[in-house]
Amino acid sequence: MLPNEIEWYFPSKINEALKLIKRQGVILHAGGTRILKTQTKSVKGLVDIGGLELNYINEKGKSFHIGSAVIFGEIVKYSRETGNLKMLGTALSNAASTPLRNRITIGGSLKDFPLWSNLYAPLIALDAKINIINSKNTIIPIEDYVSKGIIKSKHIIKEIVVPSDKNLIWGVKRFTLIRFEYPLFNIAFSLKMKDEIIEDARLVITGVQGRYKRFKRAENILAGQKLNEELIGNCEKLITPKFIADYKYSAEYKENVAKVYFKDLLTEIAGRK
């Protein structure tokens, strides 16, 4: 139960929803899991996005357009049934639990970016773009959405555009002690290859200071090289995430685990090739 009585709105057009969320204390409702978790007393009204027709996954060219009302469970199912969106599907299959994945929407998770989110690391590694609507309709890289503070503005997320991972080598991993637990951090990487040579690399971690970090120096030393033990060792030295210590782990401990995770994933790939 939420602390206050709520005024509910059920718009059928995005513009109507946009007008409503400009009111004081009125926010969007998709799956509702985050709203119930935070129990914010300032919430007076909820705008349900169920009628906005944002529940779709469409393949267009080499990208997939995922409407913001799509639940995690649908993305996992789509990924398993079609063989597309494997990286995102793998990451989200480990998020929360089966029944919660049937409520958590991609739009809600994008807007809130909880530190434990399994969503952002693969999206940044894939260089996904986000389509948001405020006074205008804008498509921006997911990194800009977070790093330029757009995430905090009042807007509606229409969809996320995820490039195909079919020709990429990728990996995702999260740090938890048991399967059903909020991860302390998530890592993801994607490598674009040509004849066993890395053309482009993206290495990402979430759950760190500043929400996420890309290791651009490590990405630069990987580009143009063949993946081998020495290169992975050099890359590992440049993985320097800045964590905040918590009641379980020191920042240094988490940094070391992150280094090992990246190293293990890259070594596994090098061994497979």
Add this chain to the structure above:
Amino acid sequence: MRLNFNVNSETKELELNSNETLLDVLRNNGYTEVKCGCNEGECGACLVLLDDKPVNSCQVLAMSIKNKKVKTVKGIGTLFIPHIIQKTFAKAGADQCGFCSPGMVIASYSLLKENPNPTYEEILEGLDGNLCRCTGYVKIIEAVEKSAELINEKN
């Protein structure tokens, strides 16, 4: 206020407040087979099917489910006409205190409907949102395996 809900294939007018969860509304209107455990979406005691998908009813705001179909464990089978899964759970000793059983049955029903021949790993994933503090899960997993076998035989 009073609103119409579709519960167990019947349209019912239920009393609710705008800030209540589906769990609150169901239990306050007599559907006490839906159990309140953690109230945080962790334990799965409150599972119901919402348009055939298992959800934690404690994590669903009731006002948001307009035009959706809710099914509780009694919509799957009752004491007098139990579903194969319910019979198998009882026979296999998969319930002890029984508090988690409605949620376990809902999760198993949904899993077997989607995937009639789940592997051990797939059963673990299908029940990953359900906690049981009595059985240690072994008998529950055996009951799901046996239910799959019996449902497939029947079909």
